[in-house]
Amino acid sequence: MTPYAITTKDLQVKLGATAVVQGVSLSVPEGQWTCIVGPNGAGKSTLLMALAGLLPSTGELHFQGRPLAALPAKERARCLAWLGQQATGSDDLSVFDVVMLGRLPYQTAWSGASEQDHDCVNTWLNTLQLLHLKDRTLEQLSGGERQRVLLARALAVQAPVLLMDEPIANVDIPHQSDWLQTIRALTQQHTTVVSVLHDLNLALRADQVVLMDQGRIQIQAPPDSPLLHQALRDVFQQRMAVHQVAGQWVVLPL
Amino acid sequence: MKPPYALTVSLIVLSFVLLCMGLMTGSLGWEWQLDWQDPIVQDIRLPRSVGAWLAGALLGLAGALSQGLFRNPLADPYLLGSASGASLGVAIALALGLWGAVESAQLSQAMQWWFRLGLTGMAFIGAWVAVLLTLLLARGVEQTLRLLLAGVVVGVVLGAVTSLVNLAFPQTLPAMQSFLLGNTSMLSDQACVLMAGVLVLCLCVSWWLSPLLDGLRLGESTAQSLGLRVAPLRVALLAVMGLATATAVAQTGLVAFVGLVAPHLVRSRVNGRTAPLLVLSALMGGVLLATADILARALWAPQELPVGVLTGVLGGGYLLWRLHSPPMKAMSS
Amino acid sequence: MLKRLFLASVVSWLQVASAVTVVDDRQVAVTLSQAPKRIVTLLPSLAETVCVLGACSRLVGTDKHANWPASVKALPKLGGLDDTQLEALVRLKPDVVLLAKSARIIHRLEALGIAVVALEPQTYNDVERVLRTVAVLLQLPDAQGQADVVWQSIQQQVNRAKTQMPVRALNASVYLEASTGGYAAGEASFIGDIMRQLGLNNIVPISMGAFPQLNPEFVVRANPQLIVLAQPMVRQLSQRPGWSGVDAIKHHRVCALAASQADMLVRPGPRLGEAAQLISDCVKRSFAS
Numbered sequence: 001m002t003p004y005a006i007t008t009k010d011l012q013v014k015l016g017a018t019a020v021v022q023g024v025s026l027s028v029p030e031g032q033w034t035c036i037v038g039p040n041g042a043g044k045s046t047l048l049m050a051l052a053g054l055l056p057s058t059g060e061l062h063f064q065g066r067p068l069a070a071l072p073a074k075e076r077a078r079c080l081a082w083l084g085q086q087a088t089g090s091d092d093l094s095v096f097d098v099v100m101l102g103r104l105p106y107q108t109a110w111s112g113a114s115e116q117d118h119d120c121v122n123t124w125l126n127t128l129q130l131l132h133l134k135d136r137t138l139e140q141l142s143g144g145e146r147q148r149v150l151l152a153r154a155l156a157v158q159a160p161v162l163l164m165d166e167p168i169a170n171v172d173i174p175h176q177s178d179w180l181q182t183i184r185a186l187t188q189q190h191t192t193v194v195s196v197l198h199d200l201n202l203a204l205r206a207d208q209v210v211l212m213d214q215g216r217i218q219i220q221a222p223p224d225s226p227l228l229h230q231a232l233r234d235v236f237q238q239r240m241a242v243h244q245v246a247g248q249w250v251v252l253p254l
Numbered sequence: 255m256k257p258p259y260a261l262t263v264s265l266i267v268l269s270f271v272l273l274c275m276g277l278m279t280g281s282l283g284w285e286w287q288l289d290w291q292d293p294i295v296q297d298i299r300l301p302r303s304v305g306a307w308l309a310g311a312l313l314g315l316a317g318a319l320s321q322g323l324f325r326n327p328l329a330d331p332y333l334l335g336s337a338s339g340a341s342l343g344v345a346i347a348l349a350l351g352l353w354g355a356v357e358s359a360q361l362s363q364a365m366q367w368w369f370r371l372g373l374t375g376m377a378f379i380g381a382w383v384a385v386l387l388t389l390l391l392a393r394g395v396e397q398t399l400r401l402l403l404a405g406v407v408v409g410v411v412l413g414a415v416t417s418l419v420n421l422a423f424p425q426t427l428p429a430m431q432s433f434l435l436g437n438t439s440m441l442s443d444q445a446c447v448l449m450a451g452v453l454v455l456c457l458c459v460s461w462w463l464s465p466l467l468d469g470l471r472l473g474e475s476t477a478q479s480l481g482l483r484v485a486p487l488r489v490a491l492l493a494v495m496g497l498a499t500a501t502a503v504a505q506t507g508l509v510a511f512v513g514l515v516a517p518h519l520v521r522s523r524v525n526g527r528t529a530p531l532l533v534l535s536a537l538m539g540g541v542l543l544a545t546a547d548i549l550a551r552a553l554w555a556p557q558e559l560p561v562g563v564l565t566g567v568l569g570g571g572y573l574l575w576r577l578h579s580p581p582m583k584a585m586s587s
Numbered sequence: 588m589l590k591r592l593f594l595a596s597v598v599s600w601l602q603v604a605s606a607v608t609v610v611d612d613r614q615v616a617v618t619l620s621q622a623p624k625r626i627v628t629l630l631p632s633l634a635e636t637v638c639v640l641g642a643c644s645r646l647v648g649t650d651k652h653a654n655w656p657a658s659v660k661a662l663p664k665l666g667g668l669d670d671t672q673l674e675a676l677v678r679l680k681p682d683v684v685l686l687a688k689s690a691r692i693i694h695r696l697e698a699l700g701i702a703v704v705a706l707e708p709q710t711y712n713d714v715e716r717v718l719r720t721v722a723v724l725l726q727l728p729d730a731q732g733q734a735d736v737v738w739q740s741i742q743q744q745v746n747r748a749k750t751q752m753p754v755r756a757l758n759a760s761v762y763l764e765a766s767t768g769g770y771a772a773g774e775a776s777f778i779g780d781i782m783r784q785l786g787l788n789n790i791v792p793i794s795m796g797a798f799p800q801l802n803p804e805f806v807v808r809a810n811p812q813l814i815v816l817a818q819p820m821v822r823q824l825s826q827r828p829g830w831s832g833v834d835a836i837k838h839h840r841v842c843a844l845a846a847s848q849a850d851m852l853v854r855p856g857p858r859l860g861e862a863a864q865l866i867s868d869c870v871k872r873s874f875a876s
Contacts, residue, residue, distance in 0.1 A: 054475050077481025090325070090471040097526045104469055104480045109462045109529060153472070157480075281805035297829030298804050351819035372823065424667070425849075428766040432800070439769055439803050442828040556805035557795065558769065 003064075005030040005161050005192040006051055010059040013043075013050045020046045021057075021215045028161075028208075031190040033183055035203040038212035039235060044196045045085050045165050047212065051194065052082040052163050063161075077105035081157035085165040085196070087150040091139035095130060095149050096121065098138065102156030124152045127182060129175075143170040151179070162186065164195040168202075180205060200232070200240075204249035211235060223249050258523045258530060265537040269307060272544040276303025279548050281556035305441030305505065306547035306561070307540040308449035310512050312502040314539020315456055317513030318532050319495040322467035323488060324398055331499040331513035334401070334492070335384035335408035340503045342412045343380020344433045345419040347373050348426040374445075374504045377433075381500035384408050385492070395488045436509035436562030438547045445505045452501045453536070456494050460532050463491050467528040509546075510562045512539050515569035542569060609724050611705045612688045619683060619702055622726035627679060629671055629686035632708055632856030634659055636721050637685070639737055639857040645725070648679045654850075655858065677701070683724070708855040711780040714741075718857065737857065744860025748867035749785050753874045756813070761787045762806050762835070764816035771801045777855040781863050787813070787870075803827060810834050813873060815842040815866070817849055842869035 006028040013021040021043045028034050028051075036044050050057040053068050053076055061068045063079065071079070081102070089098050103117040125131045128148050138146055151167050168179050180202070183193055187207070197203045204223040211218045211228065213235045221228040229242040232251070240253050277299050278285050289295060316331035324333065389395065391404035420430055466487040469477030478484050502509070516539035517531065524531045546564035553559055608618040627648040628634040634653040637646055643658060650671070651664040663679065666672045671692045676684070677699060684696055688707040696703050704724060708717040715738050722734040761782060763772040772778050773791030776798060782789055790809035791799060807829050814824070814835040821843045825831050835841060844852070844865075851862045 049475065052479055054478055073483050074481040077479065080479070082476070082479035084473065084475050087476060088473050092521075092525070093471060094525055098472070100526065101468060101472055101480070104465055104482070107465070109464050112527065150472075281802040281808060293832055294804055294807055294829055298807065301828050351817075421667075425766075428770050428798070432766075432769065437769070440827055442826065551802055551804075556802050557799045558802045560800075 003030045004028060005064060006068075006194070007062045008051070008060060011047075011050060011057050011061060012059050013046050013055055013057045015046065015055075019215060021050060024059075024215075024217055026210065026217060026220065028192060028194055030192050031187055032207035033187050033193040033195070034208040034210060035206035036194065036196045036210045036212060037198070037200060037203045037232075038218075042212040043215040044212050048082075048163050048165050048194065048196055049084075052080055054082065074105055077159075078157070079159055079161060081154045081159035081162045083151060083154035083162075083164040083167055087147075089138050089146075089150065092137055094135055094137055095141070096125070096134045098149050099125060099130075099152045099156050102153040105157060120156055120158060121152075124155050128152045128155075128178070144172055144175065147171055148175060155182075160190070161192045162194070164193070166196060166198065169198070176202065200251040201249075204242075204251065258520075258534065261520065261523045261534060262530075262537065265534065265541055268541050269537065269544065272541060272548065273303050273307070276300075276306070276544060276548050279552045281551070284552055301443050301446050302438055302441045303544060303547065305446045305449060306438045307544040308446060308453055309438070309441075309502040309506045309509065310516075310543025310546075311453055311536040311540035312449060312456070312498040313509060313513040313543070314516035315453070315460065315532055315536040316495045316498040316502070317515075317539065318517040318528075318535035319460060319467075319491055319498075320513065321517050322470065322528055322531075323491055323495070324402065325470060327518065328514070330511075331495060331502075332409075332508075334388045334405040334496065335412060336381040336496060336499045336503065337384075337508050338409040338412035338416065339380040339382070339384025339387075340377040340500065341380070341430075341434065341508065342416045342419070343376035343378070343383075344373055345416045345426065345430060346380075347376040348429050349419055349423040373433075377507075378500045378504040381503055382496060384412055385496045385500075387412075389492070395485055395492060432560070433507040434562075435560030436507045436565070438506050438543075438550070438561050439558060441505060449501055449505060452497060456498045457533065457536060460491060460494050461529045463487055463494070464527065464529040464532060466491060471528075506543075506561070508562060509543060509565055511565045511569040512542050515565075515573060516542055519569075519572065607723060607726055609704060609720050611720070612707050613705050615705070617683075617702060617704050619724070621682075623682035623702075623724065625679065625681045627665065627676060627681040627684045628653065629665065629668065629684065629690060629692075630707070631655075631850075632714075632854040633685040633706060633717075633721070635854070635856045635858055636718055637725070640718070640722055640725060640727060640733060642725050642727070647681060648676065685721070710777060710855065711784065711859065714855050714857065714859055741857060741860040745781075745784055745863045748860070748863040751864075751867050751871060752785055753871055756870050756874050757786045758788055759812040760790050760809065761813040761815060762790050762809065762811035764814070764820065765798050766817075769800050769803060770798050771806075773797055773799060777859075778852045778862070781852075781859060781866060785863060785867060785870075803829070806830070807833055812838075813840045813842065813870065815844065815869070818843045818845050840873040842866070842873050844869070 004027045008024055008026045011021060011024040012019055024047060036047065038044050046055065049055045063071065099121045100113060100117065103113065103120065106117065107113065125134060128151065130148060130152060133141065133145060138149065141149065147168065147170050154162065154164065168176055171179065186193055203209060206223060208220060209223050209228055210220045211231050218235060219228055219231045232242060233240065240251050243250050243252060277295055278288050280294065280299060313331055320329040320331050320333055321327060388401065388404045388408045391408060392401040395401060420427055466477065466482050466484065469480050469482045474484055517535040520534040520538050521531065524534055542565060546561050546568055549564050550559045550561045606618060606620045608616050610616050624645055625647045626637060626645045628637060628646065629650045631650065631653040634646060634649045635655055637643065638656055638659065646659065646662055648663045648665050649659055651667055653659050663675065665676050668687065669691060673692065673695060681701065683702045683704055685704050685706060688705040693703055693705060706717045706720060708714050718738055719731065719734045722730040727733050763778060765772040771791050773795050774783060774789040774793045775796055779789050790806065790811050810833055812834050821841055824841060825836050830836055848865055851858050851865060
């Protein structure tokens with residue numbers, strides 16, 4: 001049986017008086033890439049924030065077998081890295097400093113950045129091809145470059161579970177391809193990745209796809225499951241078709 | 255980026271130079287000879303120069319904290335209404351004082367207690383009452399915008415009440431104005447010791463809690479995901495900011511602009527972690543107010559200019575120059 | 588017919604005789620056709636001046652700070668120095684309003700057709716001048732004579748106060764603190780004036796203005812023999828850094844004034860004789876030890 005990194009049962013998240021996420025029972029397999037998809041307003045971002053422990057929720061939420069609420073803050077920070085959808089950073093921060101902030105869970109106020117922290121940051125800057133931009137400030141970068149920097153920040157946490165909300169929305173194709181490679185490399189090292197993507201073509205490359213609609217999970221299945229394809233067509237109002245092209249699943253709008 | 259050793263050292267050296275200059279400036283303007291034994295130098299000029307530096311350091315630190323907590327470059331230490339609260343405390347103290355101790359036989363025990371507190375104590379208490387009111391009004395520290403608005407409301411309302419008190423006792427107006435414009439002339443040894451103690455405490459605690467300010471630069475949710483318990487840490491840093499501001503204001507009155515400008519003057523040399531920025535802002539604030547204090551004494555001796563006017567001119571002038579000069583490459587190291 | 592002519596000419600002569608013109612502090616000539624019977628004052632010292640000339644019964648309204656003599660307290664109060672209640676004032680139907688030169692309500696009153704005489708006594712000499720001007724305005728029989736009498740009695744009070752000053756206090760240097768925050772009262776101020784009449788030397792010369800904000804060092808250097816300030820401030824005086832060595836503090840020659848006494852010292856008016864006496868008494872007490 002595959003161990004699960006995160007499990008939930010009857011999870012409900014309320015924003016104000018409305019239940020944005022309800023009755024969610026989910027099992028995120030360890031060491032695999034799970035992708036959450038769904039139409040706008042389905043509650044995907046809210047669910048991801050709840051999984052990261054950033055929003056209060058009712059129902060069960062377990063992380064590696066233990067209740068998430070029982071984890072102390074610092075430990076949770078080292079186990080769960082979260083990258084928000086509208087991730088921002090102060091404009092006057094340098095690229096290096098932004099990525100270094102990802103090492104906060106390992107630092108104290110008195111210790112500052114260690115050798116290990118520097119190595120980690122440089123490694124990730126290299127992997128995401130940001131080394132040449134190391135000293136530039138955020139405001140000097142393009143939208144796509146900025147997004148890669150914030151992604152590097154999340155990766156620098158080196159957490160066993162990585163939760164990402166629309167991490168590559170503005171990124172160009174070569175870097176999308178890089179991102180896919182990075183995710184693959186991470187899962188091979190047994191890191192669990194959960195991402196919310198609106199790009200279904202990329203989402204169908206994942207190991208598991210979770211389809212959400214109106215705050216509930218419609219189906220959780222591997223990308224080649226016909227049930228999943230049917231559910232996708234239903235949720236998106238029959239406005240798209242799923243095809244297989246060159247061994248990959250591809251979604252085309254009708 | 256390399257730690258800003260050069261800037262730190264030069265600010266410390268500058269502080270000592272200013273201290274010496276402060277000892278040589280007095281009611282006769284500038285004096286080249288310095289008689290160390292003269293009680294005027296020891297009892298008046300020394301605590302005054304040191305005290306001005308300490309108050310400026312407290313305000314600089316509070317300003318850096320405020321700008322980091324609210325992520326707003328225009329934030330200053332008086333944001334949470336502490337300035338208006340302190341003014342109200344002083345206005346009440348002055349008004350009560352006018353009753354005269356001769357009539358104090360009719361005053362109750364409680365009122366006697368007010369007298370002993372003095373202007374300093376009342377200003378300190380007033381500042382804290384305002385901050386607490388702001389926190390109550392904002393119902394906690396979760397939402398920055400609500401906190402800022404509550405601060406503005408408290409500031410305006412308490413300011414109006416202060417005006418009422420002043421109108422009812424118009425004889426207090428000159429003393430009130432002296433407080434509102436800042437006054438370093440009566441700083442004593444005890445004031446210096448007190449401010450030094452508070453400064454060390456605030457620097458240590460804010461350095462220890464500075465990771466929150468680092469994390470907040472990526473947004474609140476991300477800071478939380480990095481293991482920072484945002485709400486309690488924020489309360490703690492606001493408390494530190496309140497303490498530093500209240501202490502400085504109680505001793506020197508409302509000195510404008512130091513808290514706002516000091517972090518900006520050092521920010522270009524500091525990047526990365528916020529902790530060094532806090533220390534440098536304190537140093538810069540000290541230098542700024544010490545300079546203003548010397549000029550306040552020297553320019554129109556033996557009369558004094560209000561020190562707050564000079565900080566406005568100095569700080570504002572420098573910023574104006576920075577705005578007009580060609581943009582400097584901040585990452586040149 | 589002749590009788591009628593005679594009566595008419597007498598009446599017109601009386602009318603001409605009862606019209607009076609004074610030049611106020613704005614250098615404006617104000618003419619009143621008759622002696623004013625209903626007077627409003629908007630400055631405490633002016634109310635005191637009117638009363639000391641024996642015309643207290645003609646006052647119908649004052650500002651809220653006027654409190655001497657006791658009968659004045661019962662009069663309708665028309666607000667402070669800058670926030671006069673215009674409606675209440677107009678309803679009193681005054682023949683003339685006496686107020687300070689700097690009052691903002693002057694234009695409004697003149698626009699409403701009310702006679703306004705602006706007088707603002709600020710120095711010792713001003714008091715005498717204002718006294719004479721008001722005496723003329725009131726159309727007292729033998730105005731100048733009356734004013735002389737009052738002025739002389741004031742002078743006598745001042746002289747008596749001076750003779751009661753202890754010998755050691757003559758030519759003593761004195762520091763007056765007008766307000767917390769380091770505002771001193773110099774020789775150019777009214778109270779400084781009185782001090783000078785009593786033979787005291789103010790450490791703040793005329794050149795520095797009436798109320799300069801001093802560097803505390805200046806006071807320590809000047810080392811005054813006597814300090815005069817408001818009562819609540821006395822307690823912390825010796826705690827001021829560097830002040831414990833000042834002559835006045837070492838010998839406990841500190842004159843503390845209560846709030847009610849302080850009133851007299853900031854109103855350049857006919858009570859300056861009393862003010863001088865007050866200071867003289869205080870100095871006597873201070874130098875007694």
